[in-house]
Amino acid sequence: MKKRAVVISAFTPEARLKRRIRGHLRKLGFEHGPDGTLAPPSSSKESIRALHFEQRRDGLKDHRVFVRAALPKLEAYFANGSEVDPEKIQPRLELVEAGTWQSDLFRLASLSWSVPVSYGFGRRLRYLVWDDNNGKLIGIIALGDPVYNLRVRDEVIGWTVKDRSKRLVNVLDAYVLGAVPPYNMILGGKLVACLVRTKEVRDDFARKYGNTRGIISKKKKRAQLALITTSSSLGRSSVYNRLKLGSQPYLTPIGYTQGWGHFHVPDSLFADLRDYLRKKRHGYWDGHKFGEGPNWRLRTIRAAFDALGIKPDWLKHGIGREVYICEFASNARKLLRGESKKAIYRGLKSVSEVGALARARWMVPRAQTRTEYKDWKREQFAALVSFRRSRNEEPTNTPAQIVRKRETITGS
Template sequence: MPKGDAIIIGVNLREANLKRKLREHLHSLGFTKTDEGALRPPGNGKEAIRTLHSAQREERLIASESFVLRAGAKLMHHFASGSEVKPEKISPVLERVSSSTWQSDLFRLAALSWSVPVSNGFGRRLRYLVWDQSNGKLMGIIAIGDPVFNLGVRDKFIGWNSHDRGARLVNIMDAYVLGAIPPYNSLLGGKLVACLLRSRDLYDDFAATYGASRGIISQQEKKARLLAIITTSSMGRSSVYNRLKLHGTEYLKSIGYTGGWGHFHIPDWLFTELRDYLRYKDHTYADQHAFGQGPNWRLRTTRAALTALGFKDDLMRHGIQREVFISQLASNATKILQSGKGKPDVSSLQSVNQIADMALERWLLPRAIHMPNFKYWKSSDLIDLFGNQAQLLRAQVEQEQLLDATQRN
């Protein structure tokens, strides 16, 4: 057989196997096809969304096994049991997280407990632990980072064209991690944590850290000001972020929904094979992944691989629309973002302590009275949220407890 024919057959076999793996994976998640050939998700409820993220989350937990083994048990004492939470004494405080510290390990461990995997962020980043000073336990976590470049609902709300966006996107950040940890989430602590986005503390931290930063894509010096933060609900419509007002001030505003496009339903193992296929085809996207080489490299790489395999773009439309919110730190944020002119009016920004006092009165204290079940939560219950790592972590915690008891005796 001529050598050239052997190569053609090899490519065809590779393509056929990759197509089969892709179809089998999508079927395992519950996707079906519409009459037009587009993907139809198994549902839009919270359980359906968790199921769609299950493969991605399983991969994340498996990849974190050595981390959980090294650090998990030693950090579990930072999580509260319900009996340790006294709602009337809750006193939130922010701690900035630095890389390669035990605080960064705690941030990572807390994020691993969530049912929908969180991003690692990219570019400019500010990460925080939200502590309850009254008991020294972790209430929640916050991380803001460089924004998604293409987000139609955001650009429409602001009134941007492509030139405006390129010139002034530096003044926006995305909250890519935002939430409360059990049992504080049962007390509507997620609302309190979300309100902290619009705090004087975050505004000042950003100004000190990135106020004179250089744009990664444009490579131009830009006097960045944190005018607004965008966040997106991971579970479709958000009951936590909606109607977030304190004393007449709006802390988060719903601005619409995403279009239901993305790549979260393509897990790492499958993405690696798609990337290898592009590399085999000598496609530039296979290894063009440095930030600054264009928006969302992984999305474009996945799309390029699917196109090369003969699939339509419809396989990128997973159909899960997420609600998008904006937190405007400057009261004139939209006007400045539209025109590029003006001085930010941040006179209404409050400190973390001031916001916490209002949020406690508005949400947490009434919730504690009407729904006191948070008291029965045990910090060890958090271990069950770590999926395939739960058994390993529980054994580590029990070993640590046994060691502590032996040393005390």
């Protein structure tokens, strides 16, 4: 049966909300392709950062009170460039517990990302990466439950739907992964990414999740960490590509996502869409609880679009993320297909061993050729977690212009 078109009067709340959505997408630079889907203004990294601008601004506004309270207490944990000795960097992982000052430091560091980070869902392992040589923060890692449907991952594993349902418990996703200044200026991001595949992470996973009961399935699961996925928010990643130490690959590219998502719907607009569904007494307006999966926000937006008569294709933003896998176990794919029963962690190194290799392979050579990191002052970090306008900055700056200014600060 053919679906009836939704007709909305020009002066109703629905019409005003539709105009706001269209205006927001035009402001970001999206155009409508010939098939009705959205066409992004560009696939360059600068353009992608600019597309996330409003989402990031909304997030920083929401965290403004936290930043004002936490930054004076925690700023000392960020290094000056002069305090970093590349030849003596000694990484250490600290598992973060909720409600601690370490949790606040993790949150503060994550707010400096140019693309807003997720809070994760389900199982979570969050780490601060310390430099024990000077007691300063190198970066942060967060591992959580993976998305259920990820075509490129499932194809490379060779999963059936039944396989995935039974063995997804052996997979995590690195949803936060990176270094903070000044370590990011000397390829500290590569070090942090490699630290995901270490004995310490394996042991933490085994202690916390090796013998637990699924919240949704209620079944007891003997999970073995076999595979970690991650993706680059900016398309192809210069940090993750060719990530090998010796003969061991740490991250392997396997393809791109199809460009569906909701990053182009910022929190303020999402709140209006939820309010619209609430007034219509739609079930999705307040349906967010654990067990409904990570796509609740996507489904909520889709439901609001459907009620407004907007094509769901508007959720296809066209920005594909490059997906990478870290084969934690040497028999990861066989274990995930059910061809092996026990994960084999042959050749798995400790944090200190990986740190020594990454230091010699990337960080010391980069520090010798790119010495700008020495000029970094920890006081500059405040500019990364706020949108305070300088006296000389025009209020008409576009998102892309502000992003360029941010890159000048971080050297990224």
